[in-house]
Amino acid sequence: MIKIEHLIKNYGTNCAVDDISFEVEQGETVGFLGPNGAGKSTTMNILTGYLSATSGKVTISGIDILSDPLGAKKLIGYLPEQPPLYLDMTVDEYLNFNYELKGCTLSREHHLAEICEVVKITDVRKRVIRNLSKGYRQRVGIAQALIGNPSVIIFDEPTVGLDPKQIIEIRNLIRTLGKDHTVILSTHILQEVQAVCDRIIIINKGRIVADEKTENITRAVENNRRFNAKICGPQKDILALLKSMPGIIYAEALAEKDGDAYTYMIESEYGVDIRKKLFYTLSEKGWALVGLEALGMSLEDIFITVVDKSTADESRVSRYARRTDRKKKARTRTSLETDVAESLVEDAEKKREEEAEQSDTEDDED
Amino acid sequence: MFAIYKKEMRSYFINPIGYVFTGIFLVFASLICCYTTILSASYDTSSYFTLMIFALIVLIPLLTMRLFAEERKMRTEQLLLTAPVTLTGMVVGKFLAALTMFVGCVAVSCINFIPLYVIANAERGNTSYDTTHIGPVSSQIIGGLIGLILIGAAFIAIGTFISSMTENQLAAAVITISVIIVLVLVGVVSQFVDVYWVRAVLDWISVLSRFGNFGNGIFDFASLFYYASIAFIFLFLTVRIYEKRRWG
Known part of the structure; x- marks a missing residue:
């Protein structure tokens, strides 16, 4: 469904995304995980055609986002980190604008009513967006992404700034959407991916450091x-x-x-x-x-170890000093997290190498 | 493109800025018209159009300053740029919306000419000879209107371009005002220059000198082409700005 090959994005001399490749199958819900500044949003922005990659190829359902941007964009619903809302419009006006903007051909009234029902904003449709609470604004943003019934939906940190109840509601909503859409979700909240996603991709400093099915990681965590x-x-x-x-x-x-x-x-x-x-x-x-x-091993520990390991591998400098405030946790951590983390990182590296070899042989053939 | 045009038109009317523009435009137009014709006891509308061009210095930025600057600040441009719309469609949609507002106001301001025709009619009834033309020259008025709209379109394109470069509306407005002042004043300055070739160059650049033929009721195809190319170039540059930002 989505295929990303050797994606590189440089901002001047700063490399935000460094040779990322992965594929997302139809109907899969993928969690994109990483610390702040890891390159999550940049990758999503490239996926949606907002930015262009320095090099690399992105195809959505076989359509190259560079050669046919309009065709690819039609397949994608995107909720950026900050929902792109026109505060002076009412919810209805906003949704109608999006309906026209996306050149949607579904029956307008029925389609919009259905979406409002799904994200539970039917009762605020006549209200001006400026006066809505953060949770409602987020939902209007999600509604916007759903218009036109795109086959791929991309959410960039959809639950940031929401209260716990709203977070649970949005997660449930995403899980429902994941049933018949391909969903990519970026976040730095681990429970979120664990709760929602089939697959987790951990990215750090612009590189994929782990790419694993959620159940495998969960099993590793549970295998106590x-x-x-x-x-x-x-x-x-x-x-x-x-x-x-x-x-x-x-x-x-x-x-x-x-x-x-x-x-x-x-x-x-x-x-x-x-x-x-x-x-x-x-x-x-x-x-x-x-x-x-x-003693449970939290996903957080795995995540931190994976990220630390990849960072350390890269710079050959241990980042453990960074965690002085978590001394106690660091002391009780034993080989288990390191094992899991190492296997994840190695898997990802192996995959990368294989791909590199593959592309090499392909080049040779050419 | 049409969706963006509609959205921009709507936002002019749900925000104060559209009403502020319409209000100031119509007040300026009527005051200038009143002062240059009725109070000066003249049917000559040429100074009305010249002064209107000066009024555009403050009017156009009102229309264009928020076009892209606000989208960028509110991050809503991400919606437009990830929607299945071409960059050209987006820029042209916004430009046309601003142009529609401007043309609408110019059309409404035409009521300012009605008193002139009424007075002229009364005066004609009082005079016994009809060898000389009494009253405003319609061709000059129509030519002036067309010229004014063309100049407005060129300025709107310039304002659109400047708005796309910043996320600060005030900065966009101030820069637009400065650029338009320069373009208008070049024509005024050229009249004080004695060196022939400098003057020729300044006149060639000047927005005002190109207006002369329209003001005299002559449909000047060269000037039309000049204004249209300014509009085209700046809209094209706006598209390039967005293209460049995507790759940046």
């Missing part, structure tokens, strides 16, 4: 192998036992103390459920296990 265990008994011996236990790759005593029980953080090998074994081993020794708490 870290626990906080509260065990009564002598701290040194217990720590030694934990470290020597087969199946455990990491153990550490934490400063927490509850009565005569100390807290230990342990991490098991991949695919091993250590809990039962831990219980029996400890009971053999007569040390009581009084608490076992699974």
Whole structure:
């Protein structure tokens, strides 16, 4: 549906997008994730024909955005970061203007009424946009993107500045739209992509650093192998036992103390459920296990690690110093996030290399 | 293109700026007409048109300053540039909307000439000889109107171009005023220059000197071509500005 090949965009000497290639299938909902200034908006602006790429090719459903901009733009509904609203128009006037602007041929009244129903703005249709709240304005912006029933819908940070209830509503709306449209969504909120998207593309400094199905990442997150265990008994011996236990790759005593029980953080090998074994081993020794708490690994940790890793790879300078205010989190992070992050980054690199090889061979053939 | 034209027309009338323009235009037109003809006891309309051209210095920026500057500031241009509309369509749509406002006001201001015809009629009834022409010369008025509209179109194109370069409406207005002042004053300055070739060059550039034939009721094809090319060049440059920004 959407095919981006070797996209490069330079602003003067500043490279905003550096050789990005990816494809989006029909009906897919893709989350475009990245820190501020990673090149998300630039990529979207190129996709929608607002900007032109320095080099590279963008095709929407086989139509090149450069050679047939009008044809490609007809297939796209776009909600920029700041909804492009004419504040002095009423919602109705605005939607009608968009209807005419896009040269829509669907039955006007029916189509607009349907869209208003979908984004729930029917009751404000007669009101002037200036007087609407941020949430309603955002929805009018979304309604604008839906006019003409485009097959591709692109949202640039659609939930910024909304209250939690509106965020949930908009996410539900996007999920509904994702059922019969191809949706690309840019955001730096991780729960959003996890909640809405089939696939996540993480981009940093203008490069794709990870491109993975959401379920794979979620599985990695859920495949939990870290626990906080509260065990009564002598701290040194217990720590030694934990470290020597087969199946455990990491153990550490934490400063927490509850009565005569100390807290230990342990991490098991991949695919091993250590809990039962831990219980029996400890009971053999007569040390009581009084608490076992699974430690979640958040998508945030993966994201930060991926981004950090890609940044570090690039500059060969560790960016961990940046996170001094999150010392505690950084300390408890073990190899798990790094593993997941590394595999994601490697996957992306491998893909890139393969593509490069492919294009090389193609060039050779030419 | 038509959608953008319609939207611009509507926005002239839901914003104060359209009414301010219409109001100031009509007041200027009637005052100037009154002063140059009735108060001076003359049927000659040539100074009316000359003064109207000077009035355009402040009137045109009112029409053009917000055309692109506001879109850019409010980020609504992103909507227009990602819609299936060509850049030329967008620029021409906006230009035509401003031109329609201007032509509309010029048309309405024609009522200023009615008193002249009425008075002339009364005067003709009082005189016994009809060998000399009494009253305004219709061909001069029509020529003047056509010339005024052409000059207006050229100035609107210049204002459109300047508006597309900034996101500040005030800056757009001030720069437009300065540019139009220069174009108009070149004609005035040329009258004080003695060196023949300098004068010839200034006259060639001047907007005012080209107007002379229209004011005399002659349809000057060269001047028509001159004004039309100014309008075309600046609209073309506006399109180029947007093209360049896309690649920037």
